[in-house]
Amino acid sequence: MISVKHLKKSFGDNEVLKDISIDVNPQEVVVVIGPSGSGKSTFIRCLNMLESINGGHVVIDGKDLTDKKTNINEIRTNVGMVFQHFNLFPHKTILDNITLAPINVRGMNKKEAEEKAMVLLAKVGLAEKASAYPDSLSGGQKQRVAIARALAMEPKVMLFDEPTSALDPEMVGEVLEVMKQLAKDGMTMIVVTHEMGFAREVGDRVVFMDNGYIVEENEPKALFDDPKHERTKAFLSKVL
Amino acid sequence: MDFHFEIVQDYMPFFLKGMALTVGVSLAGVLIGLLLGLLIALGKMSSNQWVRLPFNIYINVFRGTPLLVQLLIIHFGIVPLFMAQSNPVVSLVIGLSLNSAAYIAEIFRAGIQSIDKGQMEAARSLGMTRVQAMKLVILPQAVKRVIPPLGNEFIVLLKESSLGSVLAAPELMYWGQAAAGQYIRVWEPYLTVALIYLVLTLSLTYLMNYIERRMKTDDLR
Ligand SMILES: Nc1ncnc2c1ncn2[C@@H]1O[C@H](COP(=O)(O)OP(=O)(O)OP(=O)(O)O)[C@@H](O)[C@H]1O
Ligand SMILES: [Mg+2]
Numbered sequence: 014m015i016s017v018k019h020l021k022k023s024f025g026d027n028e029v030l031k032d033i034s035i036d037v038n039p040q041e042v043v044v045v046i047g048p049s050g051s052g053k054s055t056f057i058r059c060l061n062m063l064e065s066i067n068g069g070h071v072v073i074d075g076k077d078l079t080d081k082k083t084n085i086n087e088i089r090t091n092v093g094m095v096f097q098h099f100n101l102f103p104h105k106t107i108l109d110n111i112t113l114a115p116i117n118v119r120g121m122n123k124k125e126a127e128e129k130a131m132v133l134l135a136k137v138g139l140a141e142k143a144s145a146y147p148d149s150l151s152g153g154q155k156q157r158v159a160i161a162r163a164l165a166m167e168p169k170v171m172l173f174d175e176p177t178s179a180l181d182p183e184m185v186g187e188v189l190e191v192m193k194q195l196a197k198d199g200m201t202m203i204v205v206t207h208e209m210g211f212a213r214e215v216g217d218r219v220v221f222m223d224n225g226y227i228v229e230e231n232e233p234k235a236l237f238d239d240p241k242h243e244r245t246k247a248f249l250s251k252v253l
Numbered sequence: 254m255d256f257h258f259e260i261v262q263d264y265m266p267f268f269l270k271g272m273a274l275t276v277g278v279s280l281a282g283v284l285i286g287l288l289l290g291l292l293i294a295l296g297k298m299s300s301n302q303w304v305r306l307p308f309n310i311y312i313n314v315f316r317g318t319p320l321l322v323q324l325l326i327i328h329f330g331i332v333p334l335f336m337a338q339s340n341p342v343v344s345l346v347i348g349l350s351l352n353s354a355a356y357i358a359e360i361f362r363a364g365i366q367s368i369d370k371g372q373m374e375a376a377r378s379l380g381m382t383r384v385q386a387m388k389l390v391i392l393p394q395a396v397k398r399v400i401p402p403l404g405n406e407f408i409v410l411l412k413e414s415s416l417g418s419v420l421a422a423p424e425l426m427y428w429g430q431a432a433a434g435q436y437i438r439v440w441e442p443y444l445t446v447a448l449i450y451l452v453l454t455l456s457l458t459y460l461m462n463y464i465e466r467r468m469k470t471d472d473l474r
Pocket of ligand 2: 053054174175
């Protein structure tokens with residue numbers, strides 16, 4: 014599904030991703046953990062070219078993002094992204110937030126897009142908020158709408174960059190619940206998170222990043238209970 | 254001081270005609286300036302520095318030189334290259350448009366850049382092109398933020414249009430000077446003209462405040 018080979022990314026002199034290689038299989042849930050500044054966000058943002066790539070290759074669904082001939086907008090319709098700060102469109106209702114891209118990018122007609130949006134809203138438990146504006150929603154509700162918005166494009170992969178980090182603790186659960194359901198439905202997911210419980214329960218694989226490298230990756234149980242590298246041990250001892 | 258109201262009375266039809274022209278050229282200037290300004294703002298935000306360069310130069314030239322100089326060059330230098338009979342009203346509209354475009358471009362740029370960059374990222378991550386993201390997500394939000402400074406720009410332009418008198422464009426100030434010349438009087442014509450400008454700008458200020466209040470209540474929804 015996703016194949017990353019020797020991915021490199023710098024901001025000026027600051028080499029943030031040094032040599033990242035990883036393959037993600039269809040329906041797999043990969044959880045990325047690591048200390049602040051290790052390059053997790055940068056990595057996940059390279060997967061839909063929100064950051065330009067300086068070296069190596071990222072192949073998604075058979076298409077190489079670094080190939081100049083690749084239509085990046087088309088790739089992005091297949092790669093959903095959920096941000097830490099939701100980034101809902103404040104001037105649009107919840108329903109319009111969800112239908113905006115299907116109508117304007119996919120060319121779907123309004124009625125069909127709205128019907129689909131209502132199904133998605135029901136799925137994330139927010140059908141009654143369809144005509145509300147984002148400002149009137151709680152953080153947890155906003156993030157569930159953001160997930161529905163991304164799903165409306167029927168992506169093949171979903172990327173999550175710390176989807177619960179900006180939430181009050183009592184709202185983390187409702188968002189993780191939606192993500193769990195998504196994983197159960199067979200969505201391919203890459204999730205950057207500090208929620209180790211989620212990683213353990215839902216992740217098929219956990220990747221530990223530090224200083225621009227993938228230091229260690231394994232099944233959740235193996236990585237959490239029996240980390241091989243000193244840096245992984247040190248990190249886990251701080252967060253667990 | 255004896256104030257000769259009959260001078261004001263005599264000239265009132267001309268003052269009113271001048272006022273109409275003042276409002277007209279300012280409105281035309283700001284409307285054309287809006288269109289040009291948006292294009293210049295988008296050009297100046299290009300990621301390519303060579304594309305940015307001409308827009309930067311434009312903004313710097315028009316903001317960095319006096320409008321009076323611009324008007325004189327346009328009226329006596331540039332317009333005659335294209336029109337056999339140069340018309341001061343046309344020159345004035347061109348000058349006001351080009352000048353306000355530079356200021357309006359900066360207003361738009363500031364408005365667009367004040368929108369959280371997460372908005373553009375979210376739009377792009379959904380597969381929208383840059384143009385779609387601008388049109389559907391960024392500009393609708395930026396519009397609300399640029400309306401107050403655009404109102405200010407309109408007020409400034411309305412006052413600056415008085416420089417048209419130098420080109421003999423028959424706007425309000427032109428008739429003020431004409432009356433002053435004919436009667437060799439200072440107070441009557443200039444005070445009247447000043448008062449008319451004041452009424453215009455204050456009306457605009459109230460209008461802007463009204464629009465801003467309306468938008469605020471829209472926000473509360
Ligand atoms: N747009 C940018 N311009 C310059 N430097 C950046 C930019 N984005 C990230 N960096 C730098 O890249 C490094 C990695 O940042 P990144 O956001 O990927 O880390 P992270 O692992 O997601 O951290 P966190 O857990 O705090 O979110 C940091 O040193 C950061 O300062
Ligand atoms: Mg991050």
